[in-house]
Amino acid sequence: MRIAILGFGSVGRGIARVIQEKDPGITVTGLADSRSGIMDPEGIDLPAALDRKEKKGLCGDRQVSPLNVVDGAEYDALVEVSPTRIDDGEPATTHIVHALSRGKHVVTSNKGPIALAHRRLHALAVSHGVQLRYEATVCGAIPVLHILQHDLLGNQVQALHGVMNGTCNFILTRMEDEGLTYDQALAEAREMGYAEADPTYDVKGIDAALKLVILANTVWDLGVTLDDVEITGIDLITPEAIRLACDRETTIRLIAEAIPEKGLLRVSPRIIPQGHPLLVEGTLNAVTLHTDLAGELTFIGKGAGSVETASAVIGDLLYLGEHHAGAH
């Protein structure tokens, strides 16, 4: 299978490294970062591209734009791994629209286009007879979308709950374990590379809400947006509140929750009992699915990281290779 990778940051490079090390039968014929691009129908030399990126900050030629690669490279699937922008989902949405319109599959880790334009993009994919897959957008390495779409066939999913933001979970874990204040725990998260310079998007619950929107639209086709989610972040949580929770053998975690029957879509800090299946430590993610036949299922795994996210992207690609080969 031939792919073009749009975005050569943590995730894009993780994908390149996995392809290089494991040789899963994937050839990269197009590659772009914010300021350069490269195309080669025979396959781009990945070690050289990784090296160029590290030394010069560019993966390819300045004359080649990302959109040139989307429109011009010869590939079966576009891998869209550029930064998430929640205001308009661009430029990723345009990349995806162009690729689908060319009759190419799309695999993405970018939450913007999926949270904002899932219905439109899905319809476009269907009309061109191709697939749009986005396992990496939710819960990192946990293959929750695959489980929902393929492994739970015949089940009705009634509700889902999850710890979907590793940064928040890390901060709350440290506040609980060490009695740190929110600011101290956030500073530590930054130092460890778990929080961005501007952590707003994570700590205000927006990132978790985007994932909830993506899940809700995928499972129930609700057609909801970020505005439909009731969102409370963790930035006002005090160590004293966590201690009061701990006195009762409970603690606090940021929980994303969807119960369509009650019209409930909510991200908020919640009290959960010690020993609860969703109570994971550090940057881990966890998600519980409530189903009519299989009952309650909980999955735990790494919520982010270069190779972990690459795992979800490669999984989607190999799935396409097996089930939807022979795209145009």
Next chain:
Amino acid sequence: MRASMKLEMKDTPGQLVSVLTPISECGGNIIAVIHQRDPDSDSGVLDVQIVLDLPEGRLDDLVGQIKRRGVTITRIGKERLFLQRSLLMIGHIMHTDISDTVDQIDRTGYAEVSELSLVMPAINERSSARITLKTATATDMNKAVALLRKVSAAKEILIVEPLEECG
């Protein structure tokens, strides 16, 4: 309504059953039966404690029926509100009149604040509290939590609720 009763009855076969029958006839639901047989006593008397849920207004009827069967009721405890839920509050809890917040819950008639633990780390800093609400039914509990949320929102106090999962 939840009630608990201490009964004294003859330690003979069939006595206990003769007490349990009227409970179910009154629409009651037995939660626990605790025997307190004193091994050294050979008084022939059995002490039993029964915890039960009973529809409102049936207690007097039940007491009458039990007495008619020759069983002595030594104590009746009524617990009207037995559903509990603890929540956390974070904000300027004292300065926004906590007694008013508690009053608003207590005044509803269907909910009570049964516990409040407050931690104030320093003057002018936000304080944290654990508040426990009691009600008779789940519907009342949801109403009480909604009210606490509303009152707290107006006072800019964050409420952290327990995760109540659906089945």
